Amino acid sequence: MVWKLPLHESGHPENELTAESDGAVIRRTVLPGGVRVVSEQLPGQRSASIGAWVNVGSRDEQSGHFGSTHFLEHLLFKGTKRRSAMDIAEAFDAVGGEANAVTGKENTCYYARVLDTDLPMAVDVISDMITSATIDPAELETERGVILEELAMNDDDPGDVVHEQFSAAVLKGHDLGRPIGGTPDTINAVPREAVWEHYQEHYQPETLVFTAAGNIDHDVLCADISQALKVGGWDLTPGVAPRARRDTTPIVGLGQESVEMTIHRSVEQANVIIGSTGITATDDRRFQLSVLTAILGGGMSSRMFQEIRERRGLAYSTYCFGSSHVGTGTFGLYAGCTPARIDEVTELMVGELEKMADSGITPAELERTIGQLSGSLVLGLEDSGSRMNRLGRAELVTGELYSVDESLKRIREVTAQEVQVLAQELASRPRSIVRVGPFGS
Known part of the structure; x- marks a missing residue:
């Protein structure tokens, strides 16, 4: 519902x-x-x-x-x-x-x-x-x-x-x-x-x-x-309508150029994010994005974690994220690693995104991730604070409130082809990269 x-x-x-x-x-x-x-x-x-x-x-x-x-x-x-x-x-x-x-x-x-x-x-x-x-x-x-x-x-x-x-x-x-x-x-x-x-x-x-x-x-x-x-002195006048929600029209012109930024910090480990604009908070593909980020870099079984940490031992923390706003969003791949390995790790992260765009995901990955997201959704709602936040987001941002059953249904309906198409779109966008670490002075 x-x-x-x-x-x-x-x-x-x-x-x-x-x-x-x-x-x-x-x-x-x-x-x-x-x-x-x-x-x-x-x-x-x-x-x-x-x-x-x-x-x-x-x-x-x-x-x-x-x-x-x-x-x-x-x-x-x-x-x-x-x-x-x-x-x-x-x-x-x-x-x-x-x-x-x-x-x-x-x-x-x-x-x-x-x-x-x-x-x-x-x-x-x-x-x-x-x-x-x-x-x-x-x-x-x-x-x-x-x-x-x-x-x-x-x-x-x-x-x-x-x-x-x-x-x-x-x-x-x-x-x-x-x-x-x-x-x-x-x-x-x-x-x-x-x-x-x-x-x-x-x-x-x-x-x-x-x-x-x-x-x-x-x-x-x-x-x-x-x-x-x-x-508190507020005048609660009858018949007044709430203020309109934000205009959900996508914001054009953002992320059209690649930005490269290196910030000096005297630390032992470098931090890097490479990515682009993402999808908006009201985009119907937000369930597909959840599946994509989970498979790419959302847990211990994710592709980035397995390739960068488990197989190569190049980073302790690496993950993928999507942050959505009204009208736009960001999509990024993150890792923290030894400064000398930052280019290698960045190349591996981008490589995993491009593999997903080129070859898609496997049925086993899709099944496992649907279970992961479904469990996380239900367990998260055991907390009254999470439910309170869910109501606030629905009222302020989307104007729609999904039942738990409907949210689970939308997750289960995500297909491998939809995930690949979204990966192709994200992989094709101009990429910006930010590095923070002991580079320069």
């Missing part, structure tokens, strides 16, 4: 979804103001995961606001009109819960996992953070230092550097190519006024989505969210 998630105003009958999937009850409601609530009730659980999603990411930042999205992720934990930073921290520590946030290129999520009886508290605190952050100037300056330390920590990790620079190379010229957390220059430059403007513009009812999974009563959850947002 595939459920459509339309964006009508609150009260519209098509916005009231009730469905059952593998024993769970999924419900969706659009509240006044355009706030969306999607929940999945899981029988027998004593916990609940909840996420408040704001449909803004680093790609949405304008000049002068660069780094504001990640800045806000930190600052919303630093105090509201009703709570200090310590109050927010103590609220979750006192019940043995956990709360955190994550900034992406296309959205920001504030989430928590608590006992089911503590869900009203989690809703109240997260809603307070969303609606009533003070963005205190002194706290902002303190957090500026924290973020600079975070960026420095990431810059010390060659694995982080190679992935970030690969994205920048392939998506060169587009906002998606910029680093999510900003750069030291942009973080030092962004003023409090710009962060406040970014907050006021994007943290609005029509951009907000709550998703929850666990032992949840949907009607109670909706009532708690409505009350908390009103306490």
Whole structure:
């Protein structure tokens, strides 16, 4: 079953979804103001995961606001009109819960996992953070230092550097190519006024989505969210439609040229990624891509792992990945190896992709990978946090929610020919390569 998630105003009958999937009850409601609530009730659980999603990411930042999205992720934990930073921290520590946030290129999520009886508290605190952050100037300056330390920590990790620079190379010229957390220059430059403007513009009812999974009563959850947002001063006007999802039209002109980049780091092991643009987040071939990446470099039995690590002993870690966004994506082959072997390892990785494009995959590989992906999907959904994230992605990105059975069906329907055709397309695209290691000075 595939459920459509339309964006009508609150009260519209098509916005009231009730469905059952593998024993769970999924419900969706659009509240006044355009706030969306999607929940999945899981029988027998004593916990609940909840996420408040704001449909803004680093790609949405304008000049002068660069780094504001990640800045806000930190600052919303630093105090509201009703709570200090310590109050927010103590609220979750006192019940043995956990709360955190994550900034992406296309959205920001504030989430928590608590006992089911503590869900009203989690809703109240997260809603307070969303609606009533003070963005205190002194706290902002303190957090500026924290973020600079975070960026420095990431810059010390060659694995982080190679992935970030690969994205920048392939998506060169587009906002998606910029680093999510900003750069030291942009973080030092962004003023409090710009962060406040970014907050006021994007943290609005029509951009907000709550998703929850666990032992949840949907009607109670909706009532708690409505009350908390009103306490926060938001005007939940009836009849307002949620903000439209991003335009899914593929972005043209990206990855048309090969970029070669070598970054010096005084480390023992070199890191390399070679690849190209991938497929978009809404591309119907995303199940074929999952099979392709799993066979090529997704586990111990994958081709890259077997050839590069097991047979030749040239790397400890090597894998293939696809990262999808609305309108574009990236596809890459990664390895970490001795600097003197980096060209040899790169040639082997590309060789495995080209073999797949030329000769396809075997029936045994396809059967094994379908089992691998099916098991990973089902086991991953044992966690309420994974289910909460699945709901958020469906609501914000695709506008479709697949049942578990439908997802398993789509995986089983992937054919060897489809995988080969996709491999041919990816192998034919201009390749960019990024190396990080003790090269030059």
